[in-house]
Amino acid sequence: MKLAMIGAGYVGLVTAACFAEMGNEVICVDADAAKVEALEQGRIPIYEPGLEAYVKRNHAEQRLFFTTELAPAIQKSLVCFIAVGTPQDRDGSADLSMVLAVAKEIGKAMDGYKVIVEKSTVPVGTARQVRQVIEAELRARGENFEFDVVSNPEFLKEGTAIDDFMKPDRVVAGCDEVRVAELMRELYAPFTRTNRPIIIMDVVSAELTKYAANAFLATKISFINELANICSRTGANITKVRQGIGSDPRIGALFLFPGLGYGGSCFPKDMQALIHTAKAHDYKPRLLEAAESINQDQRKIFVDTIRSHFKDDLQGKVFAVWGLSFKPQTDDIREAPALTILSRLLEAGARIQAYDPEAMGATRQYFGDRQDVSYAGSTYEALEGADALIICTEWTKFREPDFDRMRAVLKTPVIFDGRNLYNPQKLAKLGFKYYYIGQKVD
Ligand SMILES: NC(=O)c1ccc[n+]([C@@H]2O[C@H](COP(=O)([O-])OP(=O)(O)OC[C@H]3O[C@@H](n4cnc5c(N)ncnc54)[C@H](O)[C@@H]3O)[C@@H](O)[C@H]2O)c1
Secondary structure: OEEEEEOOOHHHHHHHHHHHHOOOEEEEEOOOHHHHHHHHOOOOOOOOOOHHHHHHHHHHOOOEEEEOOHHHHHHHOOEEEEOOOOOEOOOOOEOOHHHHHHHHHHHHHOOOOEEEEEOOOOOOOHHHHHHHHHHHHHHHHOOOOOEEEEEOOOOOOOOOHHHHHHOOOOEEEEOOOHHHHHHHHHHHHHHOOOOOOEEEEOHHHHHHHHHHHHHHHHHHHHHHHHHHHHHHHHOOOHHHHHHHHHOOOOOOOOOOOOOOOOOOOOHHHHHHHHHHHHHHOOOOOHHHHHHHHHHHHHHHHHHHHHHHHOOOOOOOOEEEEEOOOOOOOOOOOOOOHHHHHHHHHHHOOOEEEEEOOOOHHHHHHHHOOOOOEEEOOOHHHHHOOOOEEEEOOOOHHHOOOOHHHHHHHOOOOEEEEOOOOOOHHHHHHOOOEEEEOOOOOO
16 A cells, blocks of 8 residues: 655654555655655664664665655655644644644645545544634635545554554554544554454543553553552552552553653643543543552652752762663653653752763753753763662663672662662671662661
8 A cells, every 4th residue: 555654753654654565655754854865865864773674774765754844744645644743732732733834734735535644643633623624715716526434543553653553452543434443453454364354333431542552551650659659658668569459450560660651752642632632521530640649759759869868968979870772672751751750850959960872862951951950871880980870761781780880880889769679688698778669668
């Protein structure tokens, strides 16, 4: 099939590359000329394992193209995916300006029947708005082309995006017309061959399904963090409690790790957007609001632990920080807990020596050039002369470090572990003061 992918970000680029890999011809459109030029030259603007090989191969074999020109891409394609950002607006709702701007451009460029697919995460009712915007443009042009709007939310996870897309747990397609349901089945057939379901539903339910999935997962994280906070008051061991409940298949062991709370480009904004949608429909989403507020507190509790260890005096203290991205295997720092934690420490007069395998470039851009934040070439370099180590992201290379070397390089052997990577008894024996999530508060 001939496809246009509008937006070449974490979702758009992966989706485009995977569709091309299955033999489709995909034109990837992005408004960011520098990004398009980089892609043209084989440079991948994001860190996503496996993506580079897919992009390069399919570009070289002329199934994957990059351009800033939207109109020709629309005209050459039957299916037009909208995969632009839907960031949080000031009132918590999803900001649809980019989605609707693309819809307008599609309406201006269309020259025949098209299938418009919402790939971006968009609230209930967006397909209707997209339809209205396109219809208005067609009316203004005196044209009357038919088109369908499909909701096809994306469930890939950054860090394993290629695998998630190639072997999805399920594909959800919101199709109000039978003809597009068949087309979506055909498009996704290579990905769903091995009993992976394609679930066809109405558009509104598909739009809500994406938020439902993210809200459930976010709530699961807040649930275990709340349990960790109860453990810290009762002396129960959160790791044991987690294992004790996670082995029940109704609960499940995945996504049940206590930590610094959820971050990233999706959960925080999608929770806010769903809360906003519920309220706009006169429903108070108490569970979602509680999950959100537990999530916010989790970072504060961690910073309070650091402050309390240093008797509220962080002026001039040096912190080594391991991990900046919102989770391992990505360079994405959007809403990363590390950013909030580092900002609080810097405000209190601390200095940061950070290390992350992939996210230092993005973090440097975020904080700008400043004297009190430096970036180390290795985990151990970050520790040099530091008053403590703070772990914000659970990259695998942080799991089995050389503790003797760490103790030798740190000024004082103190670790604040926001991801519960180590055995507390072992670290105590090795002479570390080790703080972790869910630890008993004296
Ligand atoms: N990142 C994820 O893991 C993930 C997972 C599932 C769903 N989503 C959803 O997918 C959508 C995209 O997320 P993302 O992380 O890929 O965003 P992103 O910011 O990485 O990418 C969006 C891209 O769209 C481009 N763009 C913006 N306006 C444009 C326009 N008018 N024409 C062409 N290109 C334009 C931007 O330049 C950017 O490259 C969001 O709605 C998000 O919630 C993201």
